[in-house]
Amino acid sequence: MEIITGVERRRNWRPEDKLRILAELDEPGVKFVDVARRNEVSRGLLWQWRDARRRGTLVAEEATFMAVRVVPELPVAASPAEPTASSFAADAPVERDERIEIVLPDGTAVRVLETVGTAALRRVLSTLRG
Template identity: 65%
Template sequence: MEIITGVERRRQWRDEEKLRILAELNEPGVKCSEVARRHDISRGLLWQWREAQRRGRLAAEPPAFLPLQVVPELAAPEPPGGSAALPYTGAADPGVEPDERIEIVLPDGTAVRVTTTISAGILRRVLAAVRT
């Protein structure tokens, strides 16, 4: 039994502590309730942290700005057979899906191409993996 004599205050958890506690959940045979009890927190709070981690809001490394350079659109590749092609106008051919990709070139020359529909959380994880 715990007797609180003063004003109860919420604990402030650093991201490193949250991630360390969440890492315990990944060990084999560990139950969420055991981890919560060991750290004197609710299971619901663990699930909130896990959800934040899954969505990319809770990460070991804070987000950083990267330099960005916009380059002009590249010309269409020459068709096979060596015949001269018509100049590329940017208009899509009938029945051909437009190429909606983003290319990110890192300072070391690594290029990452992703679709425009990628979520911010997944893109964060991809860039973090590429930088390591």
């Protein structure tokens, strides 16, 4: 039993802590109620966090690094039979394009305007990873 003798305030959870607790739910055989009880969190709050993670609004604030290679021009594809990221770039207009193109190792290409917000780009990239 816990006796509270002062003014009880709401806890302020960091995004990293929320994601750590939600990661416990992803383990096989774990019961939702046990995770909530162990971390002293209401089940309703866990459902809210889970929904926020699904929508992409709950993300870790720590920086992640990806390998980047800057090339002046993308090479033209050798065979037009299968479209690749470089063949899409060859079809683009020659004029200055104010877009950023990110080509992932699996060939997925993401093109966004230079003015895209950090939060929006983070949501897009986290969706592609998950």
